Amino acid sequence: MLWPEVMALIRRSRMLALATHSAHMPGYPHVSWLPTVADEAGRPLVMISRLAEHTQNILQDHKVSVLLHDDDMALEKARLTILGDLQPVAPDELLAARLARYNPQLAACLDMSDFSVWRLWPRRARLIAGFGRMGWVEGDEWESAAALTLAQEAELIAASVIGAGELLGVDLAGCDIRLGEQIRRFEFATICHDATGVAQALKHIARDITA
Incomplete structure (x- = not known):
């Protein structure tokens, strides 16, 4: 596909x-x-x-x-x-x-x-x-x-902490984080079905970045 x-x-x-x-x-x-x-x-x-x-x-x-x-x-x-x-x-x-x-x-x-x-x-x-x-x-x-709305994206960004990185955007498949001068794309392990799943996936991304 x-x-x-x-x-x-x-x-x-x-x-x-x-x-x-x-x-x-x-x-x-x-x-x-x-x-x-x-x-x-x-x-x-x-x-x-x-x-x-x-x-x-x-x-x-x-x-x-x-x-x-x-x-x-x-x-x-x-x-x-x-x-x-x-x-x-x-x-x-x-x-x-x-x-x-x-x-x-x-x-x-x-x-x-x-x-x-x-x-x-x-x-x-x-x-x-x-x-x-x-x-x-x-x-x-x-x-x-399926896609997140802009309002859902804004709520997820406001509620997420990505260490030294800046969360720029998030969708059902992954997120974009500014690290220093570079924007990096991080794909989730699986495509999420809703905003709740995205919130959980973001926690795993944040943990990997700060590890």
Whole structure:
């Protein structure tokens, strides 16, 4: 089953390549390199300026493709292409807080009038999980998969103590912790079913980090 690997790659990715339809050269793709933060359901978020070339392209055609990959682009490493619709989103307090935890510089752009947050609504995704391991995942997976709400995530973060680390985000499969200058992804031993299970899994992670 590819879905867990798809979500794991999205949640540990900090950058993505965004391909839009060029407005100045119709028929040609325009590719940009942007920081990204996943939302609570594992949909990529990007912050873009109204002045950017890719923004002008998106305003004419919101159909895009993004590429996410592990830092080491060896052939045996995972990479994911998502085809979908990029749409603006007005972040509420909880979503803005998630952006700020993962990327304070991005969050600071919210105070600038020409920047806005856009969310990718996946239609289909192609995962290359390694040599000979590949397949398609349908966009419906994002809508039907169980996920924590932003409110549940905020409660878990407030109630958790991770030693010297800072808990940035948590989901049913794992958590992201800032240790020094590095953000590290920690996968749980098993995927949790609810917030109670996540709370227990976080205790094991915290114990392992402080051991």
